[in-house]
Amino acid sequence: MPVFESVTVLGAGVLGAQIAFQTANHGIPVVSYDVGDDAIAAARHRLDAIVDQYVADSGREKRAAAEEALTRIRFSTDLAEAVSHAGLVIEAVPENVELKRSVYAQIAAAAPESTVFATNSSTLLPSAIADATGRPDRFLALHFANHIWRQNTAEIMGTPETDPAVYQRVVAFAVEIGMVPIQLHKEQPGYVLNSLLVPLLNAGAELVLKGVAEPETVDATWRIGTGAPLGPFQIFDVVGLRTAYAIASARPDEGSQAWAAYLKEHYLDQGKLGVESGEGFYRYR
Amino acid sequence: MPVFESVTVLGAGVLGAQIAFQTANHGIPVVSYDVGDDAIAAARHRLDAIVDQYVADSGREKRAAAEEALTRIRFSTDLAEAVSHAGLVIEAVPENVELKRSVYAQIAAAAPESTVFATNSSTLLPSAIADATGRPDRFLALHFANHIWRQNTAEIMGTPETDPAVYQRVVAFAVEIGMVPIQLHKEQPGYVLNSLLVPLLNAGAELVLKGVAEPETVDATWRIGTGAPLGPFQIFDVVGLRTAYAIASARPDEGSQAWAAYLKEHYLDQGKLGVESGEGFYRYR
Numbered sequence: 001m002p003v004f005e006s007v008t009v010l011g012a013g014v015l016g017a018q019i020a021f022q023t024a025n026h027g028i029p030v031v032s033y034d035v036g037d038d039a040i041a042a043a044r045h046r047l048d049a050i051v052d053q054y055v056a057d058s059g060r061e062k063r064a065a066a067e068e069a070l071t072r073i074r075f076s077t078d079l080a081e082a083v084s085h086a087g088l089v090i091e092a093v094p095e096n097v098e099l100k101r102s103v104y105a106q107i108a109a110a111a112p113e114s115t116v117f118a119t120n121s122s123t124l125l126p127s128a129i130a131d132a133t134g135r136p137d138r139f140l141a142l143h144f145a146n147h148i149w150r151q152n153t154a155e156i157m158g159t160p161e162t163d164p165a166v167y168q169r170v171v172a173f174a175v176e177i178g179m180v181p182i183q184l185h186k187e188q189p190g191y192v193l194n195s196l197l198v199p200l201l202n203a204g205a206e207l208v209l210k211g212v213a214e215p216e217t218v219d220a221t222w223r224i225g226t227g228a229p230l231g232p233f234q235i236f237d238v239v240g241l242r243t244a245y246a247i248a249s250a251r252p253d254e255g256s257q258a259w260a261a262y263l264k265e266h267y268l269d270q271g272k273l274g275v276e277s278g279e280g281f282y283r284y285r
Numbered sequence: 286m287p288v289f290e291s292v293t294v295l296g297a298g299v300l301g302a303q304i305a306f307q308t309a310n311h312g313i314p315v316v317s318y319d320v321g322d323d324a325i326a327a328a329r330h331r332l333d334a335i336v337d338q339y340v341a342d343s344g345r346e347k348r349a350a351a352e353e354a355l356t357r358i359r360f361s362t363d364l365a366e367a368v369s370h371a372g373l374v375i376e377a378v379p380e381n382v383e384l385k386r387s388v389y390a391q392i393a394a395a396a397p398e399s400t401v402f403a404t405n406s407s408t409l410l411p412s413a414i415a416d417a418t419g420r421p422d423r424f425l426a427l428h429f430a431n432h433i434w435r436q437n438t439a440e441i442m443g444t445p446e447t448d449p450a451v452y453q454r455v456v457a458f459a460v461e462i463g464m465v466p467i468q469l470h471k472e473q474p475g476y477v478l479n480s481l482l483v484p485l486l487n488a489g490a491e492l493v494l495k496g497v498a499e500p501e502t503v504d505a506t507w508r509i510g511t512g513a514p515l516g517p518f519q520i521f522d523v524v525g526l527r528t529a530y531a532i533a534s535a536r537p538d539e540g541s542q543a544w545a546a547y548l549k550e551h552y553l554d555q556g557k558l559g560v561e562s563g564e565g566f567y568r569y570r
Contacts, residue, residue: 145510153509182506188497192506195492196517199484207480212473221467221477224438225430226520228513232481235511 002028003173004087004116009033010079010103012043015120016092018148021050025069025149026177032075033082040075047073054149079103080110088173090142092120100124101132108134116166118142122194125187127159136161142170143191144179154179155191197235201244204232205259215281237280241267244274287313288458289372289401294318295364295388297328300405301377303433306335310354310434311462317360318367325360332358339434364388365395373458375427377405385409386417393419401451403427407479410472412444421446427455428476429464439464440476482520486529489517490544500566522565526552529559 008031009020020032034040051066076082083089089111093103104117111117117139119126130136140158145151154174158167174181182192190198204218213221219231236244241263249260267273267280274280293316294305305317319325336351361367368374374396378388389402396402402424404411415421425447428440439459443452459466467477475483489503498506504516521529526548534545552558552565559565 151510153506155506180505180509182498182502184497186495186497188492188495192492192498192503193510195497196485196488196503196507197511199488200481203481203484207473207477210471210473212469212471212480213467213477217467218477218481220465221438221440222481224465225436225478226482226513226515228511230511 003169003176004028006031006085006087008083008086008089009092010082010089010107011092011094012039012046012075013092013094014046015144015146015148016090017043017046017050018146019090019092019120019144020073021047021054021066021069022144022148022179023177024072025054025066028072028177030073031082031086032073033079034075034077036077040077043075053147057147057150079106083107083111083115086111086115088116088118088170090118090120095121095123097124097128100129104129104132104134108132114138116140116170118170120144122191123189125159125189126157126162127187130159130161137163138166140167140170141191142174145193149178152179153182153193155182155184155193157184157187157191159187198247201232201236202255202259204236205248205262206255208233209255209258209262233281237274237282237284239274240276241272241274241280288454288461289313291316291370291372293368293371293374294377295367295374295392296377296379297324297331297360298377298379299331300429300431300433301375302328302331302335303431304375304377304405304429305358306332306339306351306354307429307433307464308462309357310339310351313357313462315358316367316371317358318364319360319362321362325362328360338432342432342435364391368392368396368400371396371400373401373403373455375403375405380406380408382409382413385414389414389417389419393417399423401425401455403455405429407476408474410444410474411442411447412472415444415446422448423451425452425455426476427459430478434463437464438467438478440467440469440478442469442472442476444472483532486517486521487540487544489521490533490547491540493518494540494543494547518566522559522567522569525559525561526565527558 006029007023009016010033012032012034020030024030032043034043047070054066055063093099117133119141120143126141130139133139140162143155145153156170171181188195207213207218208215215233219233222228222231245260245263245268248256272279275284278284291314292308294301295318297317297319305315309315317328319328332355339351340348378384402418404426405428411426415424418424425443430436430438441455456466473480492498492503493500500518504518507513507516530545530548530553533541556562557564560569563569
């Protein structure tokens with residue numbers, strides 16, 4: 001018997017769709033909620049593309065099971081109905097604290113008392129939302145990375161109010177759907193991965209801004225020196241330069257502002273957005 | 286004809302011996318200087334071990350050439366004589382600015398006018414030594430990493446006084462001995478690699494010190510999230526916890542002091558020094 005017999009994923013964007021697929025692909029029924037028929041139509045296309053990408057990564061023999069997994073995903077545009085039988089709700093709606101709080105207020109009334117709520121938020125701490133859930137002891141963060149089946153970390157972070165037994169059930173769920181559970185004992189902005197990655201990327205940006213070395217040189221040094229497959233600027237290109245710009249421009253310090261201006265002038269204004277646009281610090285294809 | 290027809294390496298410690306081997310293994314005659322007969326005897330043993338390690342990494346068919354390379358290394362305990370015919374002197378003596386300045390003052394008088402001097406210092410900027418060389422235009426930093434044939438970066442960093450033509454000759458030399466030249470356009474403490482690595486290691490240390498997650502968890506997150514072979518604490522073990530302690534304890538900020546104290550209490554005081562002692566954050570063999 002699975003840890004949670006039914007899982008509802010709120011939001012069928014890039015990551016929401018991947019979470020729905022990963023869960024269904026491990027045998028668990030999923031309700032995928034989004035705001036309207038257009039969003040659901042987009043989600044169906046996205047899931048087909050996810051299956052193709054998953055099969056490309058994992059082997060053709062995985063296609064039949066992956067397509068069968070899609071049959072375990074039911075779509076809904078009715079928020080109260082979507083959560084009415086959920087054991088676990090994973091919230092992956094846009095990163096807006098007021099929007100999230102409003103969604104939690106609605107599902108708090110509609111979901112069973114026992115339902116566990118988890119936010120996939122990358123940028124908000126769960127304690128910023130906990131009181132809106134009406135069940136802070138059954139609420140925590142469960143954070144996935146893009147390419148969920150390949151970068152298969154699930155960062156699990158409670159608030160001081162999260163019931164330890166609930167936390168452990170979510171750890172067990174993460175394992176059940178093929179994730180490596182990354183257990184955080186305290187709230188930490190950026191969780192573990194971004195707490196490590198951001199200082200590395202900032203250090204690379206600083207070397208280039210100061211004119212110490214070119215991006216290619218910085219990346220080659222990192223790859224050779226540490227054996228990593230990608231240097232900081234290759235990672236910037238994967239993350240996307242619009243995201244890098246948004247993060248840098250939101251920070252008040254001089255270095256971040258200078259980096260944001262550099263990205264805008266040399267990359268964004270020239271349509272160079274990273275891998276997604278075919279060119280960033282490097283050219284692709 | 287090689288860029289420099291003869292190379293003298295000052296200091297036959299861990300890295301000095303590797304530099305001598307790497308240079309000789311690319312066909313260039315080397316003079317290996319150290320302070321006395323005991324140091325030279327140790328250097329001979331070290332070079333034999335280097336050949337074994339190199340062959341283990343590179344394949345048995347490389348042994349004959351590697352052993353022949355050793356015949357191109359001549360040992361000397363006479364500093365003036367060691368540099369008297371050198372095209373390039375690579376200084377790899379202990380990281381003490383007064384010692385280095387004294388060595389440069391001696392070789393400035395003994396080496397030909399045209400000889401280029403390069404320091405392998407990890408922790409000093411070349412501008413802190415340049416005036417002692419008597420030839421600041423023919424002086425720069427040429428920084429190698431441990432396991433020189435595998436982590437084959439050569440970070441090349443001049444001072445504002447370094448002649449660009451000399452800089453480019455040293456770049457060409459680095460390529461000639463099988464290195465990837467990492468060209469820094471300005472002086473930068475820690476060069477490129479440590480400018481990236483130190484912030485990553487500090488971020489990992491902070492997560493553990495704050496009690497957010499265990500070292501194994503941090504490392505797993507980094508490996509899965511970035512595809513890197515080693516997480517921060519695996520790197521700490523390779524670098525050696527005494528070195529990590531020395532660096533942290535020399536810094537005045539509270540976080541570094543707390544990390545130094547943590548390393549001392551939980552690792553150094555228990556003989557856990559990292560890979561070198563068989564145990565650090567992890568156990569080895």
